[in-house]
Amino acid sequence: MHTPGSALRVALIGCGGISNAHAAAYRKLGPDVVRVTAVTDVLRPLAEQRAVQLGAEIATDYRSAIERADVDAVDICLPHHLHAEIAVAAARAGKHVLVEKPMACSLDQCRAMIDAAAGAGVTLMVAQVQRYMPSYRGVKRLCASGELGAIRAVRFDSMQNAPGFLPAEHWLFDGQLAGGGIVISVSVHRIDLVRYLVGDVKRVMALTHTGAAPYRRGAEDYAAAVLEFENGAIGEHFATYSGFRMPYSEMFMIFGDDGAVHALPPAGHSMGPALFATRSRDDSATRSAGWDGQFSGFLPVPPDGAGLPAGDDGFANEIAHFAECCRSGREPQSSGRDNLGTMKAILGIYRSAETGAWVDLAGL
């Protein structure tokens, strides 16, 4: 079991795509903070490469990784249908759990993970990396400061053309392995971020479209959702996984009585800088008069890097936060318990798309 003051010893479960970012983060934070002692992947060459890169040993499978005495925590970087089983097994073995987004594929699975972690007294954190980026922390500070006034509305999107960069056989196109399509795999980032910035979602109404190959077994490639937040704000989300040569976008806009903040993608990027304007700021030097005033006078949202030791590297900040929570017993900012609200919104969107009715998240 992890002792306060020592480096957190981690087993990396899954050595595919996103583990590259996690591995870079482990190297950046260094062995005084986190040490990867074991790695595993069903594709042995990937595990071998990662073991060499991180100075770790190879475990034959996740069970043997979990059983190791030199492992305090697991980092689950696997297809979504495997998250819950491994997180529950690890927690029951007394290991802390960091699991990539989405937490799991169903609310029953999420609750089993939360219960297992609570029962064992270990940390359960979902790797919602956007919460650990100074740019979004700056937006959070602005929203929380009250300078925008009461927040009335939010718009946000998740747009990409996945068949343009993933092979057709990829598990992300398989609704059984991914738990759905674009909403659970990609919108999960924005839905969690919007909950962090604006507050919990109360109810949702949605339409989804399930496309032709490579999408299969229920993976949707378009979604349009309307959301009502607990604080009365209204929201709109649009997602596409297959728009023909779409500009990749993670646009968002937040509208308050006294100000607004927005981040729109410039050509060639998924995300522009977050900009804002509020009544209390004098923008007369930069804002044009009349009609042109609609397009000018916006200020960059100052980033907030407080408590984020790795600057703009959200993955290293996230893993540092996980290690700190394992040491201190503090609840992570993206704990399993908190993430249940994100997963309810996602699964509420799916329920609404099936039934055609509003879905009250309190009933899920």
Ligand SMILES: NC(=O)c1ccc[n+]([C@@H]2O[C@H](COP(=O)([O-])OP(=O)(O)OC[C@H]3O[C@@H](n4cnc5c(N)ncnc54)[C@H](O)[C@@H]3O)[C@@H](O)[C@H]2O)c1
């Ligand atoms: N935070 C982000 O921005 C971000 C980006 C991409 C992916 N992700 C998330 O990361 C997770 C993994 O996605 P990925 O893109 O790395 O997928 P991937 O397919 O590239 O990698 C998954 C790896 O798991 C291995 N694997 C499968 N079953 C296994 C098992 N039973 N035991 C051990 N290894 C097994 C595969 O061989 C593969 O190497 C997903 O939850 C995904 O949503 C997050």
